[in-house]
Structures are given as C-alpha cells and as structure tokens.
Amino acid sequence: MSTRTVELELATPSVDALGRPVRAPLRARPRIGHGHYDEDFGAEQMLVNIGPQHPATHGVLRLLVELEGEVVRRVVPHIGYLHSGFEKLGEYRHYNQLIPLTDRTDYLAPMSNNVCLALAAEKLLGIEVTERCAVLRVIACEMSRIISHLVWLGTTGIDLGAFTPFLWAFQERERIYDLQEAWTGARLTTSVTRVGGMMADVPEGWERGLRDFCRGFPRTLDEIDRMFTRNAIWCGRTQGVGAIPAAEAVNYSLSGPMLRASGVAYDVRRDRPYLGYETYDFDIPVGEHGDIYDRYLVRLEEMRQSTRILEQALDRLERLRGAPLNVSDPRLILPPKSRAMSDMEAMIFHFKQVMEGVKPPAGEAYVGIENPKGELGYYLVSDGTAKPVRWRIRPPSFINLAALPRLCEGALLSDVIAINASVDIVMGEIDR
C-alpha cells in the first residue's frame, strides 16, 4: 500500500466541531523500514545528490541521499563550502574587532551574535553593562529572533509549495531591517555592540517605529497562522515527519526550537538568564511530538512572545531615557570624538584603545545565549593579551544539522527537503 493514500485522510479533520484545531494522529505517516516496496518506484536502490547549489538546501549544503525506492536509507551531509576560518582569524583580532566577524556567522540574526560576543568578553573582564545597554541588547536579540524566524517560515513555506506567506513574512522582515538600518547604518552587517556597551544609541524617534511594528506584526502572524496551522497540505507534509523524541533530542545535543519542539523545556533566557531576561514576562512554547509541525508551532509562538518582550523593553527604554549607555571606563569605551580632539587624556585613551585594544586578564569564559536557531555559545580563552588565544563558536545549527541523518531515516525523499528546512540552518554559522 502506498503511504500517500493514508495521508489524504487528513484533509478535513484538522478542525473539530467547535472550530479548535485538532492534531492529526501521528500514525498518519507510518515509519517505513528497509525493503519497503512502492508500486510506483519499486525498491530499486539509488544514490541521489542534492546541492550544494540548490534552493532547498538553504545555502551551500550537499546532501548525498541513498534511496531504496522512494524511501531514504541514509543521508550523508557534506559541509564546509562556506568555511572562512573565523575562529582562526579571531586569534589575530582585538575583541572589538571580532564583532564584525560575528555578523557574518549567523547572518540571519546578526545583532544577537554581536550581543553574545560582547557578553563573553565582558564576562572575561568581569564587568556589568548599564541598564539602558541591557535593555537595548534585549531589543536587538528579540528583533533578531523575529527576522530569523520569519526567514525560516517564509523559506520553509516555499519548500513545501506555499508562496504567499513567504511574501508576508519578508514584508515584515523588511520593516525590522529598516529599523536595524536606522539604528546601525547597516541592514546585515550590524556590528551593533562593543565590549562594555553599544556602538550607538538608537536615533531620536526610533522607538516609535518599533512600537508601530509591534502593533502591526501580530496581525501578520495571525494571517500566517490562519494560512498554515489548519491547512491540510501543511499538516500532511509536517505532522509526524522528521520526529525525534525528547530523550534522543537531548542525546543529539539539539537546542533552541528543535529541542523545545520535542518537549524539553530548556530555554537559556529562562534557565540561564542574561541581560535581565528573568525580569521580563514571557512564555516559552514547548511542543510534544518533536515533528516539523511542532517546530513550526514553537517558532510561530516564539515570534509572538518576542513581540511581548519588545513591548516591555520599549517601556523600560522610555523610563531610561537619558541614562548612560556605556560603562564609564576609558580603557574600554572610546571617549566622545569632540573630547578626543580637545583633551590630551582622552586622546591618549582613544589611541591606546584603537592601537592596543581591550586586554582582559588571563582566563576563559563561556557564554551561551538563546539565539533564534538554538544555543549560541562563545568560548573565549585569553592569555592576558588583547587578542584571544581561542575563540570557539558553539554553532547551534551545526549541531542541529548533525541530527539530520537521524531525522531523515525511513522518510521519503520529498520529506528530506521538509526536514532539512525544519532544522533552520544557516551555512555561514555551520561552516564559519
């Protein structure tokens, strides 16, 4: 019997009599073992190459798929096409000079990478940032989460044949990009943080733009919700596909929405709070089946929660109007340009910082933050000089992608595309 006919039974029961969404039973897509015979394709063994240049691989990823009929026996991923040696390069750069490199790792959420690096360097130095700076960094992280999830949602929709939500998602993403541009001067390579503070405060009236976004965005999310959540095709392609139970998700070191969709309620923002996240009011969505559909639900809800956090952060920002942005330590933060040009002392500090850089004491620090794709960790080892001995990036999508062969076992070839999309990878971070 072909599996396709079973799937069609999903068509209508996704809403119950009261209009509430109903989960299709997991058995909708039984797992098929080796030797499965499909009438259309037979059981012939094939080796299919996908990528590295293919829109559905979300970057330069090559998948070698071993098939038996239409059933996947094994997936062998090949990565490294975008390897740029950031970790090596980091050993030749000052700490503040690492920040532009972080933009280019997870380039779908550049601002939260910037924040993580600043946090790691500050942990090495043992300093605390100002309250206003922490609020701005929370805003940066949550804006990043929204744009990253929007790209995920749009491209995954396209991979499964839904074009319209892609346009809605990218339209909203554009609004955040405009705000990002107004704040940092760049859309993608933001480099917004500095060790001990921020590169710049937000410009006058910027908060109004973000408030407008927070008002309008939930409406778009509702539209996407209506389009996808009860859609028979979407449910059929995602429910029960690429599922991984909680214990295995932990064993594979999955993190972020991938882990939470499997029912493990671990979110760094709540369980290892940084930047005062424990003082914000937000919920952490957790799935139960660990399939693509649950990952979708988790990410959709996370965007709503991010909007909540943004609104609270904007209220605090208003209260902190005029409060200092950077720590007041001339060894860390550049003096204002006017003072550097008129005051001898300030000029010396300016010169020393630019030429020598910030020098943390010898030691090591690991900081993990909840990036949109999972736990991003920066592990810095210092020998007391201005350049790190080692800058290790714990790349969440590298570790999540490592589970792809397991997620694809016994799935159909068309599911490989959906499962790969659901992992939410970004090759800049995987290959570094």
Place this chain on the structure above:
Amino acid sequence: MSALSPSVAGLRAAFGDAIGRALVACGDTVVVLDRARVHDVLRWLRDEPGQGFDYLVDITAVEYRDPERPLEVVWNLRALARRADLRLKVELDPAGPLEVPTCTDLWKGADWLEREVWDMFGIRFAGHPDLRRILMWETYAEGHPLRKDFPLRGHFSRAEQVRQALGTSMEGHYALPSDLDVEEYA
C-alpha cells in the same frame, strides 16, 4: 559565584587520582582529568543519579601561544534538570600522541563535534565510528588549521593552493563513510 561545583568532590571520591586540579574560571568550574579515564568519567557524570549531566554542550580544543603549554581538549557538559554546567579538560603533550577516547557512544551529538576537533586540531578520537574531516576536504594537505604552527594564510603559497585546487579530482574532495560504496550505484 566563585564556588567549585559540588560535582568535583563526587568526582574525586569516585575517581581519586584521575582527577587533577579543579578551578573556577569566570564562575564556571573547570576540572582537569587524566586522559585514560575520560570515557569513564563522562559516563559516570551522565549516568550517576546525583550528577545527571545528560547534555553535551560542546567539545572543542585549545592550543596556547606558549609552546610549553599542553594542548587541551575541552568538554562542556550540562545537567538540564539541575541547570548546572561543568567543564572538563584533558591536557595533551603536543609531542606525544594526540588522541583521546570518543564519547559518541554516550552522546550522538558528539559525532560532528569530534570530527571538527580532528579536522581543526589533528586530535584523534579513538573509537569514533566515522572520523573524517568535516569543514576542510579530505585531501586537504596543509595540516590542521587551528594549530598555532599553522600560519593564518596556510602553509602553501597562493599559487600552490590554486594549483592543487585545480589539479584534484572533485570526488577526491568528498570522503564518504567507509560502508558507502559509490561504485555500487555507478
């Protein structure tokens, strides 16, 4: 903030001399282990009821600029339920064999992480089922990029790098798992 993790006392009680110095670095506990007992220690930390370090955060390595200092292999573990972290290290003499036991049998997630450490540092993980390079290609001849004796621009001249890139067969770049035979499908 700066107290040693209580797991250190448990480790010392269970493994005695195999546990070297323990220190607190920026609030996190770091424990140095004897190489021979790494696998036992990791298994104990994962399975011992009071410990429960069920989540492998990361595996990496560190080489210092000072050539006298040993190479370090670093495991970052986490007990999800207790929200506790622990960092373990093994020191390797750069002149001796660069090899530590694999923990892919304990955590599936260790697979790619160990491959990356092998690729970047040339540290082997004994017992790893599929220890191929991962970011660099398999025929890459310049060594292991994150070692300190590896120049930023590589060992070879730009001309030599281009010559090698143009001269290799494309399939030579891709190492496959040993049990996958492409010829079978030709």
